[in-house]
Amino acid sequence: MRTKPAEPEDDLPKNGEQAPFAHRAAEANAEFGTEQASRERARLVWGEESPAAAVDAPASPSASADAGSGEPEHPSARDGELIEHPLVLGGSEMLRAVNELETRDWTFWKLFEISLRSRTGRRPRTLQEIAQYVQRMLRVKPWWRYMPVGEITGADCVNLIETSFKTMPMQRKARTLLHAIFACGCRLGVCRTNPVEQLTYLYAPEQSIRALSILEVRRLLTAAQSPKHSPCAAALGLMLWAGLRPTEVARLRWGDIRLRERVIMVSPLQAKTATRRQVIMRRVLFCWLLRIAPFRPAGAPVIPLGWEKRWRALRLAAGFKQWPADVLRHTFASYHLKYFRDVAGLQIDMGHSSLHLLLTRYLGMDNITAQNASEYWGYEKELAAAKGGDPYASRF
Structure with a gap:
């Protein structure tokens, strides 16, 4: 009777040691469940237990009798060559089918x-x-x-x-x-x-957005100073002379407007890009805010109640039936570069990480002259003239 040769001693686990690859077996059991669950999955896939189980099952007496019937022996049993048996491949197919069963309900x-x-x-x-x-x-x-x-x-x-x-x-x-x-x-x-x-990414051609003309800006400012639309005047000034987005103005509080330091603090929770920035408050915006809202609680919002309806009514009163998105932000950038010629400072105020977007989309200066830019940033002189002098000059 032929006996199976003993395995080398080095390959056997010592006392108290874990068998080789035992941790992988434990991970496999944790991933695919218990043996009973695996058998249930296999039954759903194959209609019976796993085909691999037939390989490990002991041969029946009839199978032993047929073994010497003269049928050719499997090559792997004859010369020891490693050949991919269909049943072995069926194991990987079973794992794929099990994964399909587990993901079938993922709509x-x-x-x-x-x-x-x-x-x-x-x-x-x-x-x-x-x-x-x-x-x-x-x-x-x-x-x-x-x-x-x-x-x-x-x-x-x-x-x-x-x-x-x-x-x-x-x-x-x-x-x-x-x-x-x-x-x-x-x-x-x-x-x-x-x-x-x-899918191929869709690249839209960059189009320059036209900035508002100085006459259109005047119409907006005139409408904002009327008693009906004055609650929106502060928000208009922040968008027009600080370049804030409408969503950023809607989240702003009066405590974020530092009149002493002449800066506007935009926190990550308020900014569109979730980045912090400080926007310089120019003289015209400083005078506008002191005239429109000389005192407001620090925790109060800048926008009034019913902001969307009020802001739409102000635009209609100024003669704007169509309103391009972020047109005031584009207007601020165009007049800023035309007057100050400071691209780096404009980038900081706008909150852009690079100059590409600024130079390709935000600079529509075709209808802006140097005189228009001077009037845009010197509007506080008209406010002072309307009240007989500049009452805010001592604050600078």
Whole structure:
């Protein structure tokens, strides 16, 4: 009777030692569950237990009798060569099928909800905007809500984006949001690849935005000084002479406006890019704020109640039926560079990390002359003349 040769002594675990690769076996058990759970998964996949179990099972008497029937022996048993047996390959296929079973319930809507909850630290308005984009796409293609994330392709994403949005900026933003959602799925292991990475990024041609003319600026300032629209005058001055965004002004408090230091403190919670910056308060803005709001509590907001409706009414009173986005910020940048010729200082006030965006989009100075720029930054002289002298000159 032939006996199995003993294994080398060095390969055996010593007393109190852990068997080789035991930690990997423990990790595998923790990942794929208990033996009973593995058998249940295999039964769902194969209709029976794992085919690999047939290899380890002891041979039956009938199988032993058939062994000497003259049938050719398997090559691996004959000459010791390592050949990929179909049953061995079936083990990897089983793991793939098990993964499909575990990810079958991961629909697009479920992945979107988890990715939205993972965006910690985002403002409620940002989360609401993301949800609005996704809900608009689901209104166009409602079945996307129930699509398994593993079956979504790049072509599906292209069709969804182009059908839901017609303008290039909105399509670019929708692509960015979908990319973030599927990136979350890749991190969780429910997506093998990100289907949005197959799409070509949409580059919109940079277009220079026209700044307001000096006459249009005067119409805005005149309307803001009327009793009906005066609650919006301070916010108008901050956007016009400090270049603040409307969303930044809406989050600003009077305590952030340092009249003694003549700076405006924009915190990361108030800024669009979540970066801190200090904006220099020019003389015209200083005089405007002292005239419009000589005293306000430090914790009070700069904007009045019903800001959106009041701000729209002020623009209509000034004759603006159409209002380009961030036009006051573009106006500030154009008049600033025309008058002060200080690109570095303008970059700091605008809060830009580089000069590329500033030089390509924010400088629409075609309709601005040197005299217009002088009137823009010297408007406090007209305020002083209207009141018979400059009552704020001693404050400088």
